[in-house]
Amino acid sequence: MDWINVWIIFATLFSVVSFFPLVNSSHWIFRVFDFLRLQILALLILTLCIGFAFFPLVHSSSWIFYFALLAAIGYQIRVILPYLPRISSQRHHPDGITILSVNVMQKNSSYEKLLELIKEINPCIVLTMETNKSWERALSSLEKHYDHSVKVPKENRYGMHFYSKLELTDSKVHHLISSEHPSIEAHLKDSQGNDFVFWGIHPPPPSPTEKPTARQKDGELMKLAAFVRQSAVPVVVCGDFNNVCWSQSSKQFGRISRMKDARINKGIYATFPAKNRLFRIPIDLFFHSKGVEILNLKVLDPIGSDHLPLLAEIHVVHSEKPNPELKAEQKAVVSEKVEDGKAAAMEENGN
Numbered sequence: 001m002d003w004i005n006v007w008i009i010f011a012t013l014f015s016v017v018s019f020f021p022l023v024n025s026s027h028w029i030f031r032v033f034d035f036l037r038l039q040i041l042a043l044l045i046l047t048l049c050i051g052f053a054f055f056p057l058v059h060s061s062s063w064i065f066y067f068a069l070l071a072a073i074g075y076q077i078r079v080i081l082p083y084l085p086r087i088s089s090q091r092h093h094p095d096g097i098t099i100l101s102v103n104v105m106q107k108n109s110s111y112e113k114l115l116e117l118i119k120e121i122n123p124c125i126v127l128t129m130e131t132n133k134s135w136e137r138a139l140s141s142l143e144k145h146y147d148h149s150v151k152v153p154k155e156n157r158y159g160m161h162f163y164s165k166l167e168l169t170d171s172k173v174h175h176l177i178s179s180e181h182p183s184i185e186a187h188l189k190d191s192q193g194n195d196f197v198f199w200g201i202h203p204p205p206p207s208p209t210e211k212p213t214a215r216q217k218d219g220e221l222m223k224l225a226a227f228v229r230q231s232a233v234p235v236v237v238c239g240d241f242n243n244v245c246w247s248q249s250s251k252q253f254g255r256i257s258r259m260k261d262a263r264i265n266k267g268i269y270a271t272f273p274a275k276n277r278l279f280r281i282p283i284d285l286f287f288h289s290k291g292v293e294i295l296n297l298k299v300l301d302p303i304g305s306d307h308l309p310l311l312a313e314i315h316v317v318h319s320e321k322p323n324p325e326l327k328a329e330q331k332a333v334v335s336e337k338v339e340d341g342k343a344a345a346m347e348e349n350g351n
Contacts, residue, residue, distance in 0.1 A: 099312045129240050154182070194234075
């Protein structure tokens with residue numbers, strides 16, 4: 001076997017798929033390589049090292065493949081770099097608000113593990129996803145300690161439950177794109193009387209086993225971004241985005257909503273899959289607007305789910321959050337994505 005040709009095949013493959021996310025397509029085959037950037041980067045570096053060790057410019061054309069590998073490595077590092085830790089995410093404030101966000105995995109019956117975790121860390125707010133009626137009954141004991149709740153049990157792995165110790169002044173369940181996928185909007189007051197809005201979301205992923213495209217997810221994120229942009233008070237959004245933090249759609253969500261990804265300069269905080277560290281990726285995201293300070297971000301121990309719980313501690317600095325109106329081109333982008341998402345819901349799941 002000619003091993004140089006084998007090396008060339010892998011060098012070409014890993015280099016090419018690195019740039020797949022730049023293709024303007026919502027199909028999962030292009031989006032999936034956004035999720036695997038860390039793993040592809042490791043493979044690129046390994047392939048480059050093997051090349052230098054065993055095939056140092058054996059052929060005059062070998063430089064093309066070394067250049068491709070170096071270009072792909074540089075591109076991957078450029079995308080990932082803003083999420084590497086540069087400042088400490090471990091701070092505390094006497095008025096800090098702790099928020100636990102966890103996708104429980106609907107078929108997981110280790111209810112006590114989550115209840116024990118909640119008892120141990122005693123968060124101010126709990127958001128659960130993939131919670132059905134069985135999970136709702138199992139979590140009913142939380143209502144002794146959490147005065148406010150919003151419950152949306154579903155059997156399609158998109159149920160959602162919200163529990164809060166903070167004063168809940170208003171709440172609403174939204175179906176931003178499809179009736180299959182609820183989101184929760186909760187208006188809250190902190191201990192100092194500051195108003196803020198909490199959103200919990202869980203859009204569907206593009207994958208061979210879920211939706212063939214990211215159109216519903218993209219539409220949901222854009223519609224929510226427009227809602228958040230109009231808010232007069234600070235906002236936090238968290239949940240299983242089924243989207244990595246560095247994806248173009250996550251960044252677009254941040255630009256339209258004028259929110260910041262809590263991971264920037266703090267760390268990657270990968271949460272899925274819980275059982276395989278090598279393939280773990282950051283898809284349980286947390287965004288915050290002006291007026292909200294991130295004090296702490298932490299991935300917690302497994303609870304039997306395929307996701308690890310994400311714990312955030314925030315401080316509402318002030319209640320006013322004026323935002324400029326969306327520009328005409330931004331309105332057009334939002335409208336296009338939302339309409340396309342609704343069309344995809346009709347095509348992909350009949351509603």
